Amino acid sequence: DVLAPRSDVVCRNDKVVFVHSQMYVDLCNNLAKVPGRASAVHGLIEAYGLTKELRLVEPRPATVAELTSFHSTDYIHHLRKASAEEDEEKDIDVSEEFGLCYDCPILPGVYEYAAMVAGATLTAAQCLIDGECQVAINWHGGWHHAKKDEASGFCYVNDPVLAILRLRERFSKVLYIDLDLHHGDGVEDAFCCTSRVMTLSLHKFDTGFFPGTGDIQDTGMGRGRYYTVNVPLRDGIQDSQYFSVFNKVVSQTESSYRPEAVVLQLGADGMSGDPMGCFNLTPQGLGRCLELVLDWKLPTLLLGGGGYHVGNTARCWTSLTAQVLGKSLPPDIPEHEHFTEYGPDYELGISPGNRVNHNSDEYIEEVINTVSENLAHVM
Numbered sequence: 001d002v003l004a005p006r007s008d009v010v011c012r013n014d015k016v017v018f019v020h021s022q023m024y025v026d027l028c029n030n031l032a033k034v035p036g037r038a039s040a041v042h043g044l045i046e047a048y049g050l051t052k053e054l055r056l057v058e059p060r061p062a063t064v065a066e067l068t069s070f071h072s073t074d075y076i077h078h079l080r081k082a083s084a085e086e087d088e089e090k091d092i093d094v095s096e097e098f099g100l101c102y103d104c105p106i107l108p109g110v111y112e113y114a115a116m117v118a119g120a121t122l123t124a125a126q127c128l129i130d131g132e133c134q135v136a137i138n139w140h141g142g143w144h145h146a147k148k149d150e151a152s153g154f155c156y157v158n159d160p161v162l163a164i165l166r167l168r169e170r171f172s173k174v175l176y177i178d179l180d181l182h183h184g185d186g187v188e189d190a191f192c193c194t195s196r197v198m199t200l201s202l203h204k205f206d207t208g209f210f211p212g213t214g215d216i217q218d219t220g221m222g223r224g225r226y227y228t229v230n231v232p233l234r235d236g237i238q239d240s241q242y243f244s245v246f247n248k249v250v251s252q253t254e255s256s257y258r259p260e261a262v263v264l265q266l267g268a269d270g271m272s273g274d275p276m277g278c279f280n281l282t283p284q285g286l287g288r289c290l291e292l293v294l295d296w297k298l299p300t301l302l303l304g305g306g307g308y309h310v311g312n313t314a315r316c317w318t319s320l321t322a323q324v325l326g327k328s329l330p331p332d333i334p335e336h337e338h339f340t341e342y343g344p345d346y347e348l349g350i351s352p353g354n355r356v357n358h359n360s361d362e363y364i365e366e367v368i369n370t371v372s373e374n375l376a377h378v379m
């Protein structure tokens, strides 16, 4: 049965679902941490003619009931109330209650934004459950730090958790893979005590680096022991080493866990040139990771996440969208509304920087061996 899909969800349509509407892009443009990124991403995907190859599905906002399938009612009600208040009425609420301050300020309309992002990710997950597609994409989702009752790290609602909970209604085992520069702590916390969801995160792990969790010995608790996998990495890692550790760890994870569906968070803040300035990856490196997951032919949900160089994030997610479609793209950025974002080279490719790599081969070897020993307990 190696070739047979592992679940009885037969995909009736091989079109890739791409959740999109202009209103959704506008909302994300204005309220996400990276203003204007949403339209740059969509603009480049459209400029390369990929939207014609995709099945565009309009998002709808998540309901309170859907949001509170993970988040607390108090938190969601507070978010909705605070979001609705006009500036002048609102006493300057810098209370740290619910984490709504500093990195996650209460901006007018932030509730509508968060509910729409969550609704978009749930729309994508539903298409997979209904067998409408094998791959569904929401590049404006992937907000992996939000906790049950707390906004965190630019994340107000944890849409990956909501999607996994929805997928679990249909699939007995769901694998979550997080390739953002930062540890996917909110998703790990949500599922650390269950073996029904396996969370695997490759991320930078270093003293004082946000969020500070995700060390290699954090492997889950109780029935979830060994179903949390953390791959802590250092600054400067490049595609080849990154894919090498990804390939070894994720292949062993898939063969031992045998998931029925996959959620893949593809935050682009590990790209060379990102203002975070940590990893030294290119879209080719993430693309090799994506290829490995797509080869499993499982229902797969692709999400975005971080990515603070607008042009490079659009380059990355456009390249990955083309890869899902099996299309190769011409190297020169097509003329379009956001063309100036791509200067001075105006090319699709991103080259690695010549930065110091703090991941020795010995370190990588040791990480792989430790993770492999832990995975031996997974059945």
Ligand SMILES: CN(c1ccc(C(=O)NO)cc1)S(=O)(=O)c1ccc(-c2ccccn2)s1
Pocket: 103, 145, 152, 153, 154, 180, 181, 182, 210, 267, 269, 275, 276, 277, 305, 306, 307
């Ligand atoms: C709130 N922080 C986060 C949280 C989450 C992310 C993220 O991308 N998570 O996936 C990024 C920064 S933070 O304190 O580390 C930072 C805020 C601003 C940062 C920054 C801004 C410009 C250049 C480098 N770093 S880091």
Ligand SMILES: [Zn+2]
Pocket: 180, 181, 182, 267, 269, 305, 306, 307
């Ligand atoms: Zn990040």
